[in-house]
Amino acid sequence: MAAAPKIIVIGGGLAGLAAVIKIAEMGGNVDLFSIVPVKRSHSVCAQGGINAAKNLKGEGDSTWQHFDDTIYGGDFLANQPPVKAMCDAAPGIIDLLDRMGVPFNRTPEGLLDFRRFGGTLYNRTAFAGATTGQQLLYALDEQVRRYEAEGKVKKYEHWEFLSAVLDGRGVCRGICAMDLRTMEIRTFPADAIIVATGGIGAIFGKSTNSVVCTGSAQSALYQQGCYYANGEFIQVHPTAIPGADKLRLISESARGEGGRVWVPRDPKDGRPPADIPEGERDYLLERMYPGYGNLVPRDIASRAIFRTCYHEGRGIFDPDTGKNGNQVYLDLTHKDEAFLRKKLAGVLEIYEKFVGVNPYKNPMKVFPAVHYSMGGLWCDFEKNAGGSLVVGSPRNQATSIPGLYAAGEVDYQYHGANRLGANSLLSCIYAGMVVGPAMASFRQALAQSSFDLPSSVFERAEKRERDDYQRILTQNQNGGGTENAYLLHQELGETMLRDCTIERDNKVLDGVIGKIGELEDRVRRVRVTDTSPRMNQGAQFVRHLENMLLIARVIAEGARARDESRGAHYKPAYPKRDDAQFSRTTLARHAGVGSVKFIRDFDYQCAGKNVHVTDELDLSLVKPRERKYEQAGAASAVAKRETDKESPVGDFPGSRASVSGR
Numbered sequence: 076m077a078a079a080p081k082i083i084v085i086g087g088g089l090a091g092l093a094a095v096i097k098i099a100e101m102g103g104n105v106d107l108f109s110i111v112p113v114k115r116s117h118s119v120c121a122q123g124g125i126n127a128a129k130n131l132k133g134e135g136d137s138t139w140q141h142f143d144d145t146i147y148g149g150d151f152l153a154n155q156p157p158v159k160a161m162c163d164a165a166p167g168i169i170d171l172l173d174r175m176g177v178p179f180n181r182t183p184e185g186l187l188d189f190r191r192f193g194g195t196l197y198n199r200t201a202f203a204g205a206t207t208g209q210q211l212l213y214a215l216d217e218q219v220r221r222y223e224a225e226g227k228v229k230k231y232e233h234w235e236f237l238s239a240v241l242d243g244r245g246v247c248r249g250i251c252a253m254d255l256r257t258m259e260i261r262t263f264p265a266d267a268i269i270v271a272t273g274g275i276g277a278i279f280g281k282s283t284n285s286v287v288c289t290g291s292a293q294s295a296l297y298q299q300g301c302y303y304a305n306g307e308f309i310q311v312h313p314t315a316i317p318g319a320d321k322l323r324l325i326s327e328s329a330r331g332e333g334g335r336v337w338v339p340r341d342p343k344d345g346r347p348p349a350d351i352p353e354g355e356r357d358y359l360l361e362r363m364y365p366g367y368g369n370l371v372p373r374d375i376a377s378r379a380i381f382r383t384c385y386h387e388g389r390g391i392f393d394p395d396t397g398k399n400g401n402q403v404y405l406d407l408t409h410k411d412e413a414f415l416r417k418k419l420a421g422v423l424e425i426y427e428k429f430v431g432v433n434p435y436k437n438p439m440k441v442f443p444a445v446h447y448s449m450g451g452l453w454c455d456f457e458k459n460a461g462g463s464l465v466v467g468s469p470r471n472q473a474t475s476i477p478g479l480y481a482a483g484e485v486d487y488q489y490h491g492a493n494r495l496g497a498n499s500l501l502s503c504i505y506a507g508m509v510v511g512p513a514m515a516s517f518r519q520a521l522a523q524s525s526f527d528l529p530s531s532v533f534e535r536a537e538k539r540e541r542d543d544y545q546r547i548l549t550q551n552q553n554g555g556g557t558e559n560a561y562l563l564h565q566e567l568g569e570t571m572l573r574d575c576t577i578e579r580d581n582k583v584l585d586g587v588i589g590k591i592g593e594l595e596d597r598v599r600r601v602r603v604t605d606t607s608p609r610m611n612q613g614a615q616f617v618r619h620l621e622n623m624l625l626i627a628r629v630i631a632e633g634a635r636a637r638d639e640s641r642g643a644h645y646k647p648a649y650p651k652r653d654d655a656q657f658s659r660t661t662l663a664r665h666a667g668v669g670s671v672k673f674i675r676d677f678d679y680q681c682a683g684k685n686v687h688v689t690d691e692l693d694l695s696l697v698k699p700r701e702r703k704y705e706q707a708g709a710a711s712a713v714a715k716r717e718t719d720k721e722s723p724v725g726d727f728p729g730s731r732a733s734v735s736g737r
């Protein structure tokens with residue numbers, strides 16, 4: 076076996092780049108694959124910030140409080156040890172990023188500045204204006220370039236991962252990928268593989284995600300044997316604006332810096348917002364949730380806006396159409412313009428550019444949009460005696476395919492039933508950093524290097540993908556093909572968005588599942604109109620569409636099966652969380668096109684050992700309690716009592732800090 080491990084990382088967003096840096100630091104070599112140039116990965120869009128309980132404002136915040144807010148915000152669906160380990164690591168991650176040169180905002184004293192985000196009462200979010208994702212991505216990219224110059228990293232930009240190369244025992248030995256310029260298909264061997272391919276927003280048609288976020292890679296891996304966990308948990312962000320290509324986010328940081336959501340009290344009030352006096356406005360989130368106000372978690376804010384607009388018909392009135400739209404005001408006009416320019420210019424610029432209205436002087440018109448997937452590829456962790464993670468365990472971030480790891484939005488590990496704002500950038504970087512040492516341990520236990528395997532293992536995989544690509548190019552070319560892939564995608568998106576997001580109903584979900592079945596059938600009749608041998612985006616899109624349909628089914632059937640309300644998954648017919656029946660991970664197994672099996676346990680092999688996995692949650696650190704945000708501190712006060720009495724993990728820096736009376 077070669078002295079230095081060779082690892083493939085698929086995805087050049089924050090999770091992928093963090094993993095590359097960690098592996099290169101440990102002496103490994105990396106092949107890095109990305110559909111788009113690494114610096115264009117979707118992470119670049121992140122606006123508001125990244126969480127870490129550094130408590131620089133002296134509020135008594137602590138990593139334990141961050142952990143508790145995250146578990147509580149996720150409605151007790153996350154396994155607790157990885158979340159705790161992430162929150163403990165967060166302050167160090169911010170310091171690391173700061174040293175790498177991320178231009179975080181600072182206070183007049185020169186300290187890192189922190190703002191508030193949803194689901195917490197603390198100023199816990201570090202930020203670089205409103206372009207935090209871009210600053211982080213560029214900082215990590217610079218580090219990766221350093222390793223690239225040293226010959227430790229080779230980038231394959233504009234290459235698409237198609238599938239994993241599995242040996243006769245089902246161990247992942249490399250990948251099959253396509254050069255999107257020449258359409259050449261090749262295999263690449265490696266000792267282990269990390270998938271960090273981000274989110275799946277395109278399944279819902281338009282979302283706040285970049286248009287490349289189709290989830291095609293994770294779907295391919297699901298079809299090859301990875302389990303998909305908690306697929307039904309899809310986050311809808313309360314504040315976005317429309318666009319012809321995609322929806323654009325107006326970050327939660329706008330509310331973190333004082334933005335207020337309101338509608339006119341009189342639903343037929345068509346006056347310009349500036350003419351509507353304070354007393355004639357309904358600040359709905361402040362009224363419904365006085366404790367957290369505009370900074371309730373996203374699932375709660377989205378549902379409140381949805382209820383106001385759809386059920387009560389009180390969205391902003393348009394005098395031209397005579398109708399109430401599905402829109403509310405997000406108002407920052409009471410804030411000083413210089414302050415806003417310093418803290419939020421990046422996001423307000425987006426509003427001005429795409430809506431054509433000055434948000435410094437006029438309230439923005441916003442509405443909820445699909446934003447994030449809490450579910451994703453199932454991955455493992457190994458817990459230590461203190462309830463955190465065993466550093467370097469080969470099980471950390473391992474998927475159910477030996478040798479294949481997952482990190483970033485593609486994994487399901489850190490956010491339970493609802494992600495708190497600014498926790499994703501953290502989970503991406505943290506998971507990327509954890510996965511490096513995990514793979515080093517995995518590789519040490521490998522009996523045979525991937526580079527010593529017979530070439531037939533790779534040739535077979537390559538042939539399968541070439542044949543499949545030929546099928547896409549040639550199917551229905553001799554008549555018969557009547558379907559257009561882009562129109563089918565539109566139908567999928569409309570159905571998923573309308574019937575499988577904020578409110579879910581079993582009868583309606585049966586319709587969604589039926590529609591997905593219909594689309595699975597019709598997609599076989601797609602004929603590509605472009606058969607050219609270079610840069611064939613049409614053929615590429617057919618592959619993505621076929622793969623999207625499979626994950627759409629996992630989402631819809633998962634939602635159908637979960638008869639409760641928890642975090643982002645809300646069924647009015649079952650309005651309460653049902654711990655007795657559903658305090659468990661949804662584990663989906665591919666059972667052929669048109670069929671998904673939900674299972675309760677399985678075994679997988681990791682570094683030569685059999686691991687038995689069940690859907691039971693690890694709730695060893697904080698006991699589930701009712702989740703409500705009506706009163707300030709209700710969550711925190713209970714959390715403190717529980718940790719004082721029952722935490723088996725001992726002291727954490729600041730964990731005894733008082734939070735009462737907040």
Ligand SMILES: Cc1cc2nc3c(=O)[nH]c(=O)nc-3n(C[C@H](O)[C@H](O)[C@H](O)COP(=O)(O)OP(=O)(O)OC[C@H]3O[C@@H](n4cnc5c(N)ncnc54)[C@H](O)[C@@H]3O)c2cc1C
Nearest residue numbers: 086087088089090118122123124236273483484497499500
């Ligand atoms: C508008 C917006 C704002 C946000 N703001 C915040 C915020 O302020 N704070 C926060 O915590 N979170 C935020 N989020 C969420 C956060 O940005 C994402 O969850 C996170 O950036 C995902 O990072 P990632 O590394 O997992 O994936 P990505 O950054 O999406 O990267 C995925 C990578 O995989 C590659 N890839 C995909 N498929 C393939 C394939 N088949 N073959 C090869 N390569 C492939 C892509 O090219 C890309 O390099 C925001 C999300 C949105 C939509």
